[in-house]
């Protein structure tokens with residue numbers, strides 16, 4: 001077993017922000033990564049029976065090498081277990097309870113030592129519910145402290161919220177998580193997380209100030225058929241690109257293919273011809289952000 | 294077979310017949326209390342005069358303690374106050390840091406295995422001018438075996454270098470508010486808060502599940518009950534996995550085990566839906582000495598750990614507000630579902646904001662699932678004000694106040710955590726009584742020693758460890774105190790029809806006392822000597838356990 005630290009990403013946010021949905025997506029689309037997902041309890045996690053390879057009280061082994069582990073009261077025990085899993089997971093995702101402060105959890109995980117490296121704190125915020133939560137005197141300070149510890153905030157449920165609520169949520173995220181990157185689509189956040197490059201979260205302090213990660217997203221629609229494989233490979237070779245997805249008309253015959261790219265890995269699969277060509281590229285803003293596309 | 298005990302005096306706690314000289318029992322049940330003449334009509338009997346010079350009370354009921362107290366006695370006690378071990382050895386308090394260190398050194402010398410950890414408990418540096426223990430002092434005792442001392446509050450631990458090393462914490466670059474660093478940039482060995490303590494505590498010999506209790510610990514706990522006159526005790530935050538339930542059933546099922554245990558299933562680490570399912574499955578496994586099927590919710594943290602949720606004006610020293618240990622929606626689900634299903638719930642609320650959240654949630658839950666006799670209980674409820682007690686009364690809630698805490702840490706609350714005014718009204722038993730809120734008082738053993746008579750003294754006198762009377766208006770009377778540690782606590786557990794008073798039809802559970810609490814009075818109640826107990830008609834002498 002190698003001694004490289006296990007990368008860990010903390011996923012926080014209040015009840016209803018979509019953490020469980022995200023975890024389910026992650027487990028369904030691990031893209032070949034061996035993920036270990038730590039949840040407080042298995043309560044709301046509907047894992048399809050055919051995915052389960054083995055199960056005991058607090059660990060579910062899934063097809064494809066992912067595991068899901070409930071830590072209940074004992075996060076440190078669960079982390080120890082992650083370190084001893086064989087084969088070792090590629091990435092640990094830690095879902096916090098709805099009232100937990102992710103910054104405090106990051107501090108606690110940091111005590112685990114050099115064996116685990118906190119890559120970043122992702123906080124999910126419910127676009128529909130956030131304005132009311134911030135008006136709730138019992139909850140507001142907890143939500144604010146959660147947002148304040150985020151490196152990346154994902155505004156979820158934008159499809160369910162009124163424009164007023166979405167705007168109010170955006171405003172409040174800007175106010176309380178002003179240094180964090182904001183994304184407004186949970187699918188994207190999923191893939192940022194999977195890229196294992198969420199941020200360079202180097203702090204170990206409680207509620208420490210967030211660290212910049214700058215991610216930009218753009219949509220590219222080539223004017224005609226392209227060599228999809230060559231394009232995908234060039235994106236994969238570009239360090240700044242963490243995620244790309246969408247559909248391309250493949251040269252020379254113009255059939256539509258779906259591109260899924262996470263980090264250095266990509267797949268191209270036949271797509272429904274009715275879909276519109278175009279790919280979304282998400283990249284880190286670095287000194288030279290230009291890409292091949 | 295009928296047995297009649299004679300006694301110097303029987304305090305029945307039954308207002309219809311407050312005093313008696315004899316009590317008749319059959320099959321573990323009280324036939325009646327009164328004079329011998331009044332009881333003879335039940336039929337042929339054996340007269341047992343072993344308590345002829347003793348005073349009987351109903352077996353005392355501790356409504357908030359933890360079996361963990363029994364488990365801790367296999368570790369070294371280094372508390373400031375003298376404390377009676379389960380075996381009856383009065384361990385002298387450690388009055389200064391040197392005494393702590395020399396007691397540890399003596400315990401170390403007795404260990405044969407060179408790698409065995411040395412766990413100790415109940416350190417309280419506030420009694421020696423907050424002098425901190427550091428790693429070097431513990432290293433002087435041993436550099437080869439891990440040493441850990443749990444503070445009395447349960448919120449801080451001091452460990453030696455070996456313990457830090459085993460936990461991977463003897464390194465530079467640690468940046469965590471719960472891990473103070475020395476001049477050398479390495480941790481001093483003081484660990485603050487559960488997050489920080491848990492990775493180290495297993496290496497120093499504490500159980501991973503701090504609240505769990507093994508078989509030996511349970512037997513020790515039983516001995517402590519006999520010494521304290523307790524016949525019914527809670528285990529207020531148990532996880533109750535199958536193995537633990539099997540152990541509880543085995544031990545309490547032994548006729549030699551001297552107490553009835555009421556374990557409450559702790560909400561944490563399990564989804565609200567699974568919690569309800571688990572408790573429903575536990576309830577039918579109850580016996581007359583093991584009462585399962587209740588829920589304990591921890592709503593916030595502790596006041597001295599600054600993790601309790603306070604309303605304005607917040608902490609006296611300006612510390613940020615504490616933490617929620619449950620989401621309000623989950624609290625609402627558990628309260629509503631439990632009301633609808635008839636499951637009893639106790640909620641730990643230390644701060645007044647936590648108390649208010651339970652009040653508000655309960656009000657809504659009762660509208661959805663009306664219930665006239667739920668007896669949901671606020672545990673600790675230390676900072677509630679009078680308006681909250683009025684709401685508590687309206688909603689049919691009970692409270693179990695932490696009278697002992699007020700004695701041990703009242704000065705600290707006065708000076709540091711909540712300031713004078715709220716420190717004076719903390720654990721407001723007087724207000725509870727005036728507002729007609731059913732109340733009990735508790736030790737939260739092992740945080741403070743199990744001993745309801747002492748707890749009653751604390752609630753009547755409200756004297757802090759420094760001798761200050763803190764909250765004159767919240768003192769209660771002797772009658773109220775004796776009620777609180779018998780029927781009052783039994784009521785919060787819905788067991789008042791069964792235990793808590795000596796009257797016909799109830800269980801023959803008694804505290805057997807050498808002194809008469811009514812003579813000992815307000816000042817002297819804590820010095821009442823306990824001979825032992827009777828459980829279901831069977832005597833247990835403290836001298837023999």
Ligand SMILES: [Zn+2]
Nearest residue numbers: 357358529737
């Ligand atoms: Zn307790």
